[in-house]
Amino acid sequence: MAKVSMARWFALGLALALGAPTAQAQQPPIKIGELNSYAKWAAFTVPYRNGWQLAQDEINAKGGVLGRKLEIISREDGSTTGDTTRVAEELVTREGVSLLFGSFLSNVGVAMADFANQKKIVYIAAEPLTDAVTMAQGNRYTFRIRPNNFMQVGMLVEQAKASGAKRWAIVAPNYEYGQSAAQVFKRLIQERVPGAEIVAEQYPALGKIEAGPTVSAIEQAKPDGIFNVLFGPDLTQFVREGNTRGLFEKKSILSLLTGEPEWLLPLKDEVPEGWTVTGYPWDQITEPKHKAFIDAYRAKFNDTPRLGSLLGYMVVTMIRDTIERAGSAETDAFIKAMQDAKFDTVIGPVTMRGSDHQASMGAWVGKLALKGATGGMADWTYKDGTPFMHSEAEVKAVRKD
Template identity: 55%
Template structure:
């Protein structure tokens, strides 16, 4: 009798505990967790707007009821611009935070480290920003997709303007790490194919973030080039432009430059902004498409400032993941991979597609010339270059990319 009475007394407690566990489990399932790793402290000019763009997208999704009844939670980690730290952060997001998918990375060597991590752990990874072509070609794998326009694509977008310059002697300057090396190699390959008599008379490759602008500018001037291809960005770009202006390097010189038209890098130059450089960038003030107007209006209302390119990339990364989850009907890795192959997403730059053959999106970029307008750099005569037109064919991809 005692045992029966005791059992009767504890049965409600057991039932209550079981109910609590079910409730906790249901609550956990009600949140879709996106884990994100990036170089926030090392590259704040791009990544602070990028984080705001991600948050805007998350807020919009949650305000609309979430995705499949689940609210979205964004959990970020700083990688200290170090591949080892990036991998450790990704591991912690998976094991401790139990995130459903991974995204992020800015620096190309970090992106490659996370690409390999995704392959080893068999987890879905959307590389938002790193530009190296290896992410989708040489080192591509079934678990990794990439959003942003790659180095090869952006260099190819500059080629019509570059070849129209009809300059024979070119000098190149780039940061000496994966992104810079990749951009320089693509430039030489594409220009040589279009203009066989071209000569590359100088090549300067300072360490990222440690450019000795005086010696770089002097070396370029000594080579007496007809034109310069620049890949430096951020603080390195500012030092290079300042020293080049001081020494007259750019006077009468044609310059083609990756990323320089992005407000993250053009705005800080202020009255030192160069005139007439052919650049890729983001003329937010000149884009009048419905998709961009809606994005810009929402961004400015929320943050009381205009968007940067990082804002577009962060926003589009989250929107891509959400569309992938909707199409997959799940966050299961294999279902996400299937969903992303051929996934259509509407971004502030218009519709894009993630190609099945290499997991590269068709997001494009704007090309124009810089102008110093009242002590501020802007892009003039910008035109949008559709990324789909600057990608290799499926047959070419097969020769470059390992089989999944």
């Protein structure tokens, strides 16, 4: 009888020993929440989703993060602040996510920053550009990856000085992003271009531009430079009407985001050549890490990448790196690990500044050019974001945390 008992105990011990690796492999995943405007702004957000899915797949194929799979639970945010905070609440309370990332529209990003502060959960803004996300509404729990309005407008204003234009018109969508970009431009053009003045301002409702009256109002002001912040269908209509009327001839045009494939491709052969833009000349960037990302993206999705694709990929790989440094996805440890952290990304080194949680990611600045039946960027340079960030003194003056 004793021999049978000993045999059973030996068999049980052997089973437990052999089962240990399986038990370890079955640790619960690290859950992170993602929300975005997939229904209304698919041109940007669907390629962005492809980017973060590619990163997630690569991470999990290599064993995950800290030996655990990375599970991204994604939701539609409805493109409104009310729907966004409701969905964010569900991700936190029902799904039990450790942190949140995403958002497209700037007003939604501001609402998410406030939500993160109230709920004391990390939120990483992937796409919103308004300075408020990391400045006036910035807080301990909110971080941003891409360069904000102040940084990108600053890059363009550098080119404005060389153009010699003094009489400037502004056209921007009438919501948080457009208003923020316009305010930054008015400040920087007058600081850096002696004698510059704003002679016209047009703020059409987002997605509802009346291109004829907008172009007419700008024409009547007789500017020698135009600062454009429109994107999506509004941009296409504005360009078409402006081309028809010759609005852009013999003028210096500075345009935020227009060199991004998301907004450039729909213009097809109507691309307004010579505009100075921020964008993403993905097909001309030759660095090995970036090329490997491009090859993997095209192989997986049988499509060319957009700037959103790059951002989605970068956000998730930076989240992975931060969790590994922190040793967990716990909020306080994650924040400490991300502040002033340096990341080796597919576009080169990026630092997350500790004072405002704004990343130093830069932007590509160049000229629009027609290449065959579509447009692209020419004479471009990548400008690191660090020299264009708000000063530490200004950060300290406006942030409340």
